[in-house]
Amino acid sequence: MVYLAMLALACTLLLSGLLADWDQGLSNKITIQIMPLGDETSEEIEAHLTETIRILLITPGIAEANSIPITEIAAMLEPWLGAAAHVAELPLPRLIDVTLEENRNIDIEGLSKQLAENVPGITLDDHHFWREQFSKLVRSLEVLAILVVGLVALAAIGVVVFATRGGLAVHRELIEVLHLIGAHDEYVANQFQRHTWHNCLRGSVVAGIFGIATLVGISQLAKELDPTLLPTIEVEIWQWGTLILVPIIASLIAMWTARRTVMRALARMV
């Protein structure tokens, strides 16, 4: 239970972290793409780039505009095309990475129109579409993961209730003796509560260690894979802290449930 809850929670944390990274990375960025029309020379393309950057830099609200070197574009394409591809001979689009000034709303449409008038084959991408799609996907995954955490918690409560009731049935005699020799309800409940707390904590810690090991394993694996294909899965310190709370919270829930169950059973005795 604790193991599943931890993994689901880790999922939620990582996804929201990922989304935040993406949003931050893209929200003040636009990418301008100049498609080769097929008949230009490389000098003409360079001229187009220079012209575009000039226009961009005089536009208010734009902090930076850098042409991305062809070698870098080639490197980005390498996983798909292979190292042997003659990148120079391919009609690759040229990209300009534009950074906007913080908190400045610029007229994307106007800029797009102005650029198109001056440079042929130019398109402007403010990542709006992708950002929206991606965040929708991540949000729904997050909701799913939170649902899993909730379900696991409910199932855990159910298990503890039944386990405690079973324990009560087995220890009926013990409870009755304690009751008859003058123990207060709280005393009896405390005994059970402590017992449940110890048991659950022991189990949860083991599950927690497994959970953390699994997460470390996954993030190591992700690091070894090509970083351009997968986003980095890094669990931050505060996230570790949250995850370590899972076994403790689970044990607290178990303890509270045990207490309530015992108190209710005792209330039926004279």
Place this chain on the structure above:
Amino acid sequence: MPVKQQTKPNAADGVVRFENVGMRYGTGPEVLRDLSFSLGPASFHFLTGSSGAGKSSLLKLLYLARLPSRGLITLFGRDIATISRRDMPEVRREVGVVFQDFRLLNHLSVFDNVALPLRISGLHEGIIRKHVIELLTWVGLADSLRARPPTLSGGQQQRVAIARAVISRPRLLLADEPTGNVDDVIAMRLLYLFEELNRLGTTVVIATHNDALVSRFGRPRMELEAGMLKFHKANVATPSTIDSVDSTAEAQSTWPPVRSNLTDKLSG
């Protein structure tokens, strides 16, 4: 000749007082009917009756496991119907019970079993240790402090059960068939132990089938028959317990008592 128990003049101070008490389980027939009696401090009674006559039910009323269906029960001068559920444990602590089947906690050591009533009362662990070891030595179980009850003989378990019942110096001691599982020699020793406690001021009620034992001990007898209670005077001509024991003086002696010849009786 059965005679009706005379109500003592200071009945209000009595340890137990029943007035027209009736009890039934659920909607079943009354297993106890119109019980009216009182037990004074430091009295000693056997409770007899054929099986199913209601002995255990009467004991359940006495150790507050059950409430009567009707009538008034006063324990230590308090009407139990007016005691709140929160205050019940304090009253229960004044009552020591030796259950027929002992009801020792098998996962606890002999020491912990006997220490339980004191721990429940929240006593300091050092005091608990001192008292429990003294009492267990007194009943001849000093060598079995760490043993678990299932590893002990029936007679030893019985002594553990009795030690647990008396460790907190109850004012009322109830024993249900305490001689049911042991041979006559051990039964006699146990009764000597109860007598010793009685001499210290505890009111004792012992439910038993063993008529031979009852007549040998010469103590008054309460007989349950079809849910009704009759009192019999002691069969043997011994001084009447209720009047002969100066309970107040005895009750103030130290506990556990100094090693008396009881240990010899227990081990002899």
